[in-house]
Amino acid sequence: MSDTGEGNSAYGRRDFKRSKSHFTDRITADGRDGWPVEPGRYRLVVSRACPWASRAVIVRRLLGLEDALSMAIADPIQDDRSWRFTLDPDGRDPVLGIRFLSEAYDRRETDYPGGVSVPAVVDVPSGKLATNDYQQLTLDLATEWTALHREGAPELYPERLRDEIDSVMADVYEDVNNGVYRAGFATGQEEYESACAAVFRRLELLSARLERQRYLVGDTITEADVRLFTTLVRFDAVYHGHFKCNRWKLAEDPVLWAYARDLFQTPGFGDTVDFDHIKRHYYRVHTGINPSRIVPLGPDLSGWATPHRREELGGRPFGDGTPPGPVPAAEKVPSAGRP
Template sequence: MTEEPESGSYVEPGAEFKRDQRYITTRVTADGRDGYPVEAGRYRLVVSRACPWANRAIIVRRLLGLENAISMGVCGPTHDKRSWTFDLDPGGRDPVLGIERIQEAYFKRDPEYPRGITVPAIVDVPSGAVATNDFAQMTLDLSTEWTAHHRPGAPELYPEALREEIDEIGSVIYRDVNNGVYRAGFAGSQRAYEAAHRRLFERLDRLAERLSDQRYLVGDTITEADVRLFTTLVRFDAVYHGHFKCNRAKLAEMPVLWAYARDLFQTPGFGDTVDFDHTKRHYYEVHRDINPTGIVPLGPDLRGWLSPHHREQLGGRPFGDGTPPGPTPVAETVPLAHTPWGAD
């Protein structure tokens, strides 16, 4: 997620929204070919629970059981023009990296770093520098390069036999859904907004059709494709429907996608990573050019996320031959009040 000016200027009048996709593309790999070898305890995953792109990495790390191999630093839900900050930590500093802002790790990598300061980012702890912020490749590498540190029973989220299909559907999900909600929300003209809105819901309709008779997007188990779709769907009614004007229908009014999203939410490793309070605070407080007052809505009612979904009737095995992850580490537990389990 790219940082923007403190004034909250996210919309370019008269223009379509175009995301800056220039990332630090060095990779953490088993053979260390980019200078960053896989090594337990060496790296820190820096995230914000508000960010859908970071939420992908949080979910994959948890499903694969990499908590003991890669530590996690959590930034607060809001930021200014400089950077996400570690305002949730005592003294406002990350306890491992010793920094107040993730920006400092970017400048360790490149003192003249010219692009957006984004999360998720994997930081090389010994040097204090960002190793990569390429969020799309990051989760694939967690699945394929970190296998020596996967928990027993970890699922195959990117199985070799299905990679072409996962990549294909992941591409359209990114283009039309993950980034599509932003293209609608940050559109600078009526024409750009309407085109993005139509494209988004046309894709959601196609995905609903695909999921009407199969439990998961690719194959009969959870894969990377499901993770990528989930992080947008789980934010849809809380943020994108109103704040981004993606309002042809709420997720809760799209029966197939709503049941699919609830199925994943109730699967260990998905819903237990979601912080609705942080999500709403980020979007409504930071994007002041489309929400000038900064008022954060109280709704929607979260309790529906825990209602029966009946998707198990379609078959499928969530973790394939593997097993669910264990309980969330205490230090990484989302506050109960920020979840459906703690909803009034």
């Protein structure tokens, strides 16, 4: 069973390493990998619990791709067949007609190596998995799906800033996105301490960077902010306690806490976050870390709605564009998952 779908991870092994996505085809404007961008052809399968899938949920919403790329939301609690569609009537995805995401994987390749991961994009006509490349997917949504973007969509991966964005994202991935997992699944004290120290060393550097600028790169939201946000929004709820990344809480760093709240309160970010799914997944699925499967009552989530004053640093969240419209009714986060 893979955890939150981030590729096929070697949980519990020493020197934790995240496996690369097995199906790395790209869906492009020219269809060079055999998967051309077409409205309505593909279905994005996600878990709201998964930080890697949450990137795709946020980017899809920011770019206004809801009508072009439909979305299936898996149950945050997996069984021995991994991600399942028990949130839907009769336990089947209404578009793909399957009970388990693994069925789409099997149609693509029988007995493939590794686990069943999200985010995954499924070709609706064939029912086959098209890609599970979580690192490339959001970049392609921003650059290859432009013909289907909403009017006023932000430029999340501007060409003039890509070198800097790539550099920032590489550091964030190594020490923060993946670093919390290396700490959480460490099997030895030295391994844990090394990973945990790297997490907080990077967070301190990011805090210093964000003290003088509203966003990570440039004066607008970019892919770099999306990738950092999905870890920060889970930090106090699960990583601080469950993964023992507990030198301090996000809420105890004034800069990062304000930055995270700023993004959370920006349309397209917080309105995609389901804290109920996040907590239930991590605490109930990771039985090697939490054998009792007890889900803690805290932390208090009301602080996410408090003023952040980051607008005083300037910046324009959407650049020359506009915020996305209301969340489609079928995709609204239930009240149990909201602050």
